[in-house]
Amino acid sequence: MRLALKVDVDTYRGTREGVPRLIRILEAQRAGATFLFSLGPDHTGWAVRRVFRRGFLGKVARTSVLEHYGLRTLLYGTLLPGPDIGARCGAELKSARAAGFETGIHCWDHVKWQDGVARAGADWTRAEMRRAFARYADVFGEPARVHGAAGWQMNAYAYAAERELGAEYASDTRGRSPFVPALEGGAPGVPQLPTTLPTLDELIGVDGATPDDAVARLLDLSREAPPQGHIYTLHAELEGGRLQPQFGRLLEGWRALGYELVSMRELLAALDPAALPRCRVLEGSVPGRSGTLALQGGAA
Numbered sequence: 001m002r003l004a005l006k007v008d009v010d011t012y013r014g015t016r017e018g019v020p021r022l023i024r025i026l027e028a029q030r031a032g033a034t035f036l037f038s039l040g041p042d043h044t045g046w047a048v049r050r051v052f053r054r055g056f057l058g059k060v061a062r063t064s065v066l067e068h069y070g071l072r073t074l075l076y077g078t079l080l081p082g083p084d085i086g087a088r089c090g091a092e093l094k095s096a097r098a099a100g101f102e103t104g105i106h107c108w109d110h111v112k113w114q115d116g117v118a119r120a121g122a123d124w125t126r127a128e129m130r131r132a133f134a135r136y137a138d139v140f141g142e143p144a145r146v147h148g149a150a151g152w153q154m155n156a157y158a159y160a161a162e163r164e165l166g167a168e169y170a171s172d173t174r175g176r177s178p179f180v181p182a183l184e185g186g187a188p189g190v191p192q193l194p195t196t197l198p199t200l201d202e203l204i205g206v207d208g209a210t211p212d213d214a215v216a217r218l219l220d221l222s223r224e225a226p227p228q229g230h231i232y233t234l235h236a237e238l239e240g241g242r243l244q245p246q247f248g249r250l251l252e253g254w255r256a257l258g259y260e261l262v263s264m265r266e267l268l269a270a271l272d273p274a275a276l277p278r279c280r281v282l283e284g285s286v287p288g289r290s291g292t293l294a295l296q297g298g299a300a
Contacts, residue, residue: 002229003222003259004267005033006148006171006195009236010110012042012082013073015089018240023099025244029251031261035096036148036171039086039135040108043077044069069237077111086135093139102263104146105167108132114151117158118283118292125157126164133165146264148172148233152195152293154281159189169193169268174286175296177228178271179279182300191273193264194296195233197221200243202288211246219253229267230259 007022009015019035026033076082086093097103107113108131117125129147136144147162149172159181162170167190173181175194183189198221203214222230234240239247254261280297 001225001257001259002262002267002270003225003254004193004229004231004262004264005031006231006233006264007033007035007236007239008106008148008150008233009035009037010106010150011038011044011069011073011237012076012085012089013069014236014240015085015092018236019092019096021244022234022236022240022247023096023101025248025251026101027099029248029255029261031251032101032263032266033261034102034104034146034148034171034264036104036106036146037085037093037136038106038108038110038150039132039139041077041082041084042073043082043109043111044073045076045078045080045082073237086139090139097140102146102265103140103144104148105132105136105144106148107150108135110150113149114153117149117153117155120155120157122157125155126161129158129161129165146170149294151291154294156184159183159281160187162190169264171195171231171233171264173281173294173296175279177226177296178268178276179296180273180276181281182278188278191268191271191276192296193231193267196226196230197232198286198288199233199235200246201235201238202286206288211243212249215246215249215253218250219257222254222257222259225259228271229262231264231267 108128143166145168147167147170154172169191171193173192173194178193181189200214203217204211278300280300282295282297283292284295
């Protein structure tokens with residue numbers, strides 16, 4: 001049984017502090033992982049505009065956003081200028097690769113993408129993605145081969161741009177198993193490895209669940225492995241911050257269940273891309289997370 005770990009790095013603080021901590025934890029557990037980086041400015045403070053989104057205030061209250069992200073991060077883009085992550089954190093970005101982990105692209109500007117891509121046109125979408133792919137190549141000296149969208153937010157132009165920009169696969173969606181997205185006009189997107197398990201912050205606080213309760217729930221949901229494996233998304237700001245103890249227990253629990261903890265690339269290598277089903281991508285909700293996300297739909 002295999003379980004791939006996908007690390008979303010959303011913020012400047014998560015890059016500077018969370019990434020080194022996670023590298024140490026993963027190395028100690030001999031676990032593989034894929035780090036996906038935000039590569040442009042950190043405008044986390046702009047997220048205050050989500051206050052009117054259904055479920056947003058409830059999630060903020062449940063997951064102690066100030067505690068996990070810190071006041072300074074929550075002011076970036078409003079009272080404080082947003083630091084350019086890729087320009088200022090090259091050493092941290094490259095440290096994940098140097099430690100043997102797969103790296104790829106999360107986005108250029110996390111909040112701008114998460115809040116804007118659903119309504120964006122082709123030019124806006126491609127411009128944001130080109131910035132991220134160009135910055136990745138500048139930092140790592142080679143093109144990115146994997147993309148995982150911020151907030152699981154996508155549009156039809158983004159799926160097409162992934163192939164145009166050289167991505168070999170992506171993890172932009174929530175779903176049940178690997179698939180190829182069916183695009184308008186019949187062209188296929190690059191293979192998708194969707195997140196198959198809930199995240200810790202989607203479970204904490206629900207019906208009074210503590211972080212330790214959330215760990216127990218995740219391990220229970222993991223007892224039956226899909227034939228092609230699970231994909232779990234963690235965040236540098238959470239599991240690389242105050243939830244480090246819970247993440248360590250998760251890794252130990254998955255090991256006890258018989259899982260090999262791998263990167264998404266390792267999971268992909270065990271698949272036959274030609275045999276993957278072609279599925280529609282739908283907009284829908286996920287318990288514990290506000291707004292709508294890109295979800296794996298039925299066969300196309």
